[in-house]
Every structure is written in C-alpha cells, then in structure tokens.
Amino acid sequence: MKQVFNFNAGPAALPKEVLQKAQVELLNYQESGLSVMELSHRSMLYENIQNHATERLRKLMNIPADYDILYMQGGASLQFSAVPMNFLTEGKTANYCLSGSWSEKALKEAKKIGRTHIASSSKEENYSHIPEHLELSENPAYLHITSNNTIFGTQWKTTPELDAEVPLIADMSSDILSRTIPVEKYSLIYAGAQKNLGPSGVTVVIVKKELLKRCPDHLPTMLNYQTFAKNGSLYNTPPTFSIYMLSLVLDWVADQGGVAQIEAMNAEKAELIYHVIDSSDSFYKGPAQPGSRSNMNVTFTLPTDELTKKFLYEASEHGFIGLSGHRMIGGCRASIYNAVPLAHCERLAQFMTDFRTNFM
Missing domain, CATH: 3.90.1150.10 (Aspartate Aminotransferase, domain 1)
Incomplete structure (x- = not known):
C-alpha cells in the first residue's frame, strides 16, 4: 500500500493499531458471527462496548462522578443549538468568546434562541490570538469557548476563571484528549469525534448533573440533554460503529x-x-x-x-x-x-x- 502522511483537519488520522484491530473484528465481533455494525444496540455485546468507552473516557480524563457522559449525533454544529436551547433561559444572557469561525457559528445559533453577549473577541486581529480579557454580561446563562481553533491555528492555554454560579461550556472538538484539562472547572464539554476521538458520527458530551436540572421539558426530545442522560444514550439507535471505534481509540490512548x-x-x-x-x-x-x-x-x-x-x-x-x-x-x-x-x-x-x- 502506498505510504501517505495524513495531516487532514477532519475527518482526521486514526491510529494504525486501531484500524488494524477494527479490520480483524469487522466480520466477526467476539465470535458472535456478526459484524460490530450488525449488533443490536439493545444487546449485551453492544452495551459492553458503550460501557467500556464510558469507563475508559472517565478514567483518562479524570471525569468526576457527578458528570454524565452522553453520546449524541449531529456533530458540534448541532450542539451550537442544543446548548442555548437547554440553558439560555428567560432573563439570562448567553456569553460567547469569539476566537475563530466555529465560535462565530455557535454564537449565530444562540442568537436564534435568546439574548447573547460577546464576552471577548480577537476578530479584529483576524483571530491571530486567543482573546484575554473577559467582560461578562449581567445575568450570564453561561460562558461558551472554543478551546482550539482549527482554521486559524490558535488554542486556549488556560481555563477561564469564573464565578462558581456561571457555567463554563466548551467546544473541544479538535483538542479533546490532546492534553490534561481540569474537567471540574467546566459544566459542559462537547466534542465531535472526528479529530481525536474516532471517526465522524458520534459527538461526546460531558455534562455536570447539576446543570442538567435546568433543561426545560418543552424541548424537542432529541435536543434535550435529559433524554440522553436518562436513557444511557440509548433512547434511539446510537451511532454504534462510531462508538465502537471510539472505544478502540480510548484503549489506544491508554496504551500510549x-x-x-x-x-x-x-x-x-x-x-x-x-x-x-x-x-x-x-x-x-x-x-x-x-x-x-x-x-x-x-x-x-x-x-x-x-x-x-x-x-x-x-x-x-x-x-x-x-x-x-x-x-x-x-x-x-x-x-x-x-x-x-x-x-x-x-x-x-x-x-x-x-x-x-x-x-x-
């Protein structure tokens, strides 16, 4: 096979060892006679895959027990809507740090839901740096950051310090698992898998249980975080193969x-x-x-x-x-x-x- 050096921004390179193991197991997963893509999401074999991924991710990232790990679809782009729909309540203002194109897109979706405020921005400097000074609005619903900016090549080096009552929400699609982070300082972290976690198709959401209490009942079922938290991300058919690959990638990280x-x-x-x-x-x-x-x-x-x-x-x-x-x-x-x-x-x-x- 021709050797190539894959520097794609996403979907991105997967560990060779992961691809090789998936290849071996593709037609017959654990002697079941079935491909992992054919397993019922209600079967014990699949539940073991998902549970293993959850346990491995919790250990690797040192995720506290009072956080849920959810598996959703729609990529980070769906989270741009889900976050304000769940947490931008009446009388509150969603605060956003603009550090690149994806943070702009997140803000654009939030504006459709309710009141927003730009807490910091480096747009005038063509997003050449992470904006340092934060100026929150009154009654902030949350502060949203994009931890790594794939287009402009910038990355938050420290975690913003906020008052305890202000939830910190982060899109970590492109640098999750690339470095140690203090998960306990965040109320919600979301990440599309196709950079560091696995192939496209699954979005990992790490959310503090206390924050989930704010989710309103009137939301569409599949946009309510409580739907996934209460049903172990099995309310409907999850992206089973992507979660299987995620599990293998997490094992690879542990092996490194x-x-x-x-x-x-x-x-x-x-x-x-x-x-x-x-x-x-x-x-x-x-x-x-x-x-x-x-x-x-x-x-x-x-x-x-x-x-x-x-x-x-x-x-x-x-x-x-x-x-x-x-x-x-x-x-x-x-x-x-x-x-x-x-x-x-x-x-x-x-x-x-x-x-x-x-x-x-």
Missing part, C-alpha cells in the same frame, strides 16, 4: 501512557514544525501569535500564492495529504492530532526545510 504522555508527544510534534517556521527567515510565516499557537493545527503561509501552490503540489507528490489551509484563509495547515505519529511530523519538517532551501 494516558493523556499526559499524549500531551508531551503533541508538544514535541508541534515544536518540530514551529521551529522550521520560526527559523526560516520569514519564508514560512505563522499567523497565530506564539502565546496562542495550537498544538493541534499548525497554520503557515509562504511568500506568494505561486509558491504555496508549488509547495502543496510537491508535498502531495511526496505523500503529504491534507496540507491545504482552510478555504476561508488559504495558506497551509498541518493538523497533527493525537494519531499523527512523531515520525510523520519529522518527515514534514524535513520536507519544509528542503523546500525552502531549494528556493533560497
């Missing part, structure tokens, strides 16, 4: 030494590529300010559009996949999620160095 070891590896991978950018005499430029640089999505530009096209073409010829920047801003982007091996980042760093040398 857990989240702390993954975090150290991610820092090493990111430093390799940022070093090439910073030492290139501005041949490569990173639009994200150093203090806000993402360890998941390394964005960079070249001196001209012509050089960018040549870089991407030659990169493709050498097996590097997914290096084009987002269509909104162009340039280049290397998404180095958990499953991207250090060796692949080393190869990319060397290619970038060689490409620059050839044009200097």
Whole structure:
C-alpha cells in the first residue's frame, strides 16, 4: 500500500493499531458471527462496548462522578443549538468568546434562541490570538469557548476563571484528549469525534448533573440533554460503529501512557514544525501569535500564492495529504492530532526545510 502522511483537519488520522484491530473484528465481533455494525444496540455485546468507552473516557480524563457522559449525533454544529436551547433561559444572557469561525457559528445559533453577549473577541486581529480579557454580561446563562481553533491555528492555554454560579461550556472538538484539562472547572464539554476521538458520527458530551436540572421539558426530545442522560444514550439507535471505534481509540490512548504522555508527544510534534517556521527567515510565516499557537493545527503561509501552490503540489507528490489551509484563509495547515505519529511530523519538517532551501 502506498505510504501517505495524513495531516487532514477532519475527518482526521486514526491510529494504525486501531484500524488494524477494527479490520480483524469487522466480520466477526467476539465470535458472535456478526459484524460490530450488525449488533443490536439493545444487546449485551453492544452495551459492553458503550460501557467500556464510558469507563475508559472517565478514567483518562479524570471525569468526576457527578458528570454524565452522553453520546449524541449531529456533530458540534448541532450542539451550537442544543446548548442555548437547554440553558439560555428567560432573563439570562448567553456569553460567547469569539476566537475563530466555529465560535462565530455557535454564537449565530444562540442568537436564534435568546439574548447573547460577546464576552471577548480577537476578530479584529483576524483571530491571530486567543482573546484575554473577559467582560461578562449581567445575568450570564453561561460562558461558551472554543478551546482550539482549527482554521486559524490558535488554542486556549488556560481555563477561564469564573464565578462558581456561571457555567463554563466548551467546544473541544479538535483538542479533546490532546492534553490534561481540569474537567471540574467546566459544566459542559462537547466534542465531535472526528479529530481525536474516532471517526465522524458520534459527538461526546460531558455534562455536570447539576446543570442538567435546568433543561426545560418543552424541548424537542432529541435536543434535550435529559433524554440522553436518562436513557444511557440509548433512547434511539446510537451511532454504534462510531462508538465502537471510539472505544478502540480510548484503549489506544491508554496504551500510549494516558493523556499526559499524549500531551508531551503533541508538544514535541508541534515544536518540530514551529521551529522550521520560526527559523526560516520569514519564508514560512505563522499567523497565530506564539502565546496562542495550537498544538493541534499548525497554520503557515509562504511568500506568494505561486509558491504555496508549488509547495502543496510537491508535498502531495511526496505523500503529504491534507496540507491545504482552510478555504476561508488559504495558506497551509498541518493538523497533527493525537494519531499523527512523531515520525510523520519529522518527515514534514524535513520536507519544509528542503523546500525552502531549494528556493533560497
């Protein structure tokens, strides 16, 4: 099979070991005679898969007992609506930190539900950094942040400090499990799986039980978090294969030494590529300010559009996949999620160095 180096932003690289195990089990899961995709979601075999995923995620992230773990569908985009529908109550204001395109989309959906307020923004600086100063509205329903910004290549390095009565809600779709986080400081975390957790199709929601008490009864059934909490995410047919793959990925993370070891590896991978950018005499430029640089999505530009096209073409010829920047801003982007091996980042760093040398 042709070797490629997958730097796609999502759906993203999966660990090779996970794909190999899924391949072995695909036609006959645990001698059941059935593919895992054929298992009934009411069967003990499937319930064991989901329960194992929940237990493994709780241990890896050190999720306290007073939090529920839910499995939903619709990606982060559905959560943009579900969050305000459940928690933006009358007389309250939803607060949003704008740090990139996805936070803008989250705010757009909240505006359809009720009163909103921009607590901080770096939009005027083209989202080149994480906004530092927070200014909450009166009677805040919650504060929403996007922990990592895939398009602009920025990442929150610290958790915002809030009064205890203000729930902190985070879209962690692109950096969940990439580093240790204090889960207890968040009231709700949601993440589409297709970056670090598994394939697309399942959205993980980690929510404090106390916050669930605020969910109103009049909501559509499938947009009410209580539906999933009360039914163990089995009210309807869940995305069973995606949850199975999630379970395998979580086992892989544990086998690597857990989240702390993954975090150290991610820092090493990111430093390799940022070093090439910073030492290139501005041949490569990173639009994200150093203090806000993402360890998941390394964005960079070249001196001209012509050089960018040549870089991407030659990169493709050498097996590097997914290096084009987002269509909104162009340039280049290397998404180095958990499953991207250090060796692949080393190869990319060397290619970038060689490409620059050839044009200097």
